[in-house]
Amino acid sequence: MMGAAARASRAHLSSLGLAGLHLEMVSGQVNSIAARLACPRDGSAPDLLGQYDQQLENQSIARDAFRAELERLTGLPADLIERRLSL
16 A cells, blocks of 8 residues: 555655646647747738747746746755756
8 A cells, every 4th residue: 555655745746747747738839839930821920929929928837837846846946956957
């Protein structure tokens, strides 16, 4: 049987995984719109710009949520983790 600590750890990792997945999905949408803006074919650029702006805002929110969850789970500042991972 799984102990309470193992269940709690699994739940924390699950919440971090979901936050990361959401960030990846939003980032993919941002990249898709950016690619369509780079090669406009049908005059839809104004509509795409509005979508792009909204998706950038969603990406910022998702990134902040992921950083907050990462800090909550590790007890370390997300900036420090980013610097360590970029080495």
